[in-house]
Amino acid sequence: MSALDAAYEVLLAAGKPLHYREITQRMLDRGLWTSAGLTPWDSVNARITVDIKKNGDRSRFYRAAPGTFGCREIGGHPPSPEPDPEPASLSxxxxxxxxxxxxxxxxxxxxxxxxxxxxxxxxxxxxxxxxxxxxxxxxxxxxxxxxxxxxxxxxxxxxxxxxxxxxxHERGLPYQIEAHNREVRERLLQRIRTMGPIAFEELVGELLAKIGFEDVAVTRASGDGGIDVRGTLVAGDVIQTKMAVQVKRWKNNVQAPVVQQVRGSLGAHEQGLIITTGDFSAGARQEAEQPDKTPIALMNGKQMVSLLIEHDIGVLRTNYDLIDLEEGEE
DNA sequence: CATGAAGGCCAATTGTGCCG
DNA sequence: CGGCACAATTGGCCTTCATG
Incomplete structure (x- = not known):
């Protein structure tokens, strides 16, 4: 018996509106309905609410007061009251x-x-x-x-x-796929670290566009406090943030002074983002989080690879969803 | 055998009103 | 206010069934 049928029966028997918790309790007591859920009363409430919303006046139920529901008698004869105690059922x-x-x-x-x-x-x-x-x-x-x-x-x-x-078979195909994908991540990172500056720039530009940047302007080489890209990060067409992005294709950790430098180059109302193919030193992370200064977002090589894969940049998805390097890059 | 739409169900999230 | 309890809504998963 469905939750709705059980609830209807309880209300018919009660002859008056009841609160959904009371309805649920009676349903369970009489074995009209069982729930695998942790909050069955919420389910009952949701079921009845949705039914009323969907069917309006044609619903068997009506809202007598907040959280309290009554039933309309339809056709006179109550549904057969055969409780059918069911064993707990797995998915x-x-x-x-x-x-x-x-x-x-x-x-x-x-x-x-x-x-x-x-x-x-x-x-x-x-x-x-x-x-x-x-x-x-x-x-x-x-x-x-x-x-x-x-x-x-x-x-x-x-x-x-x-x-x-x-x-x-822990050594079977799926595990090999896992290993393969892990290896491809490594190789993608390697390739990013060694690709030409122009190709790298394009890659970053594509990535920024995919994650929501608009008006991306690549700042011409050097002389700008190190800012490589300026753009507007748009979230949900409503929130726009001007961002200044500094890209470091470094193998070694980006240190705290770089963070300070970027912060110093920010224009008014600009947020900063540093992308590196390597990682950040503890000091750099700490500096980026300084509570009394503009926070600087940090993206390390690992995060960058994840985002690239997520947005299908520089990788191919095979029929088996293997992640593989794109040919002819660089 | 494979896929996708539709609908049911549940838990999580969001909204609302009350009280100190 | 802000914390709380209860109500309403939503999002995600599961099941069913029709159809490629």
Whole structure:
């Protein structure tokens, strides 16, 4: 029984409006509904609120007072009061993980077999007509999402509907992909450090544009207190901040004096940003955070590589979402 | 077998009003 | 004010199902 049906039944039986916490309590007491959530009353409140908002006068419910809901009697006969106490049910994906762990013996299983096993073991309950499809769609969706996020998925697709766990083979493909991507990050950083000044400038310009800079103006070489780029950082079309960017293609740490120098070169109402291919010394970080002075934003080589990859600059995404170096750069 | 839209559900976030 | 409790809304994930 859905939460709404259960709530409706409780209200019919009560014959008067009740607060949603009271409704929830009665629903649970009578076993009309169970919740896996931590705050079931919030769920009930949300369900009824949304229903009223969506259906207006046609809703079975109405708001009698803030947080208090009543029901309209429709058709006279109350819904059948058959409580159906259900065992706690795992999510399909958690169930699949358990089945694979316990019963697959390290071999990929077909999703239909996984689903049947999960149902047999009562790990999951469903009212749907095609639990197998649900299971497989869920698994594939999760794999994709994790890959997109650059995380290691739980499940591995073997094709033809067969699915396994990635943890079965810690040296397997996904781990190799991880290692590969890590290595590419290294190499991308290397390439940035060694590429020609012009190519580097373009790369930084592209990156700044992608993360929200507008009106990017590259300051001609030197003589400007070291400021390389001036631009406007736009957030949500509303907030605009003038930024002065100093780029240091250094292998060694950027030291505190550089931070001071940049701060000294800022125009009125300008914020400062220092980008380096290396990193910052502790002193530099401290100087950048000085509470009584204009804060200076710092981006080190690692962060820069992450942003480049995130925005697909200088890298190619292969069909398997391998991150690889772009050819012909430099 | 694979994909995507639609809708349900939950928890987190945001809004509101009250009280000291 | 600002801290608190409660209410309302939102965002993200899950499930289902129709369709390539």
């Amino acid at each position: 399909f994906l958690d169930a699949a993980e358990i089945v694979l762990e316990e019963y697959a013996g390290g071999q990929p299983m077909h999703y239909r077999d996984i689903t049947r096993k999960a149902l047999d073991l009562h790990l999951i309950t469903t009212e749907g007509l095609t639990p197998e499809s649900t299971m497989y769609a869920g698994i594939l969706t999760e794999i994709q999402r994790q890959i997109k996020r650059g995380e290691l998925p739980r499940f591995e697709k073997f094709g033809k509907g067969y699915v396994g766990l990635t943890r079965w």
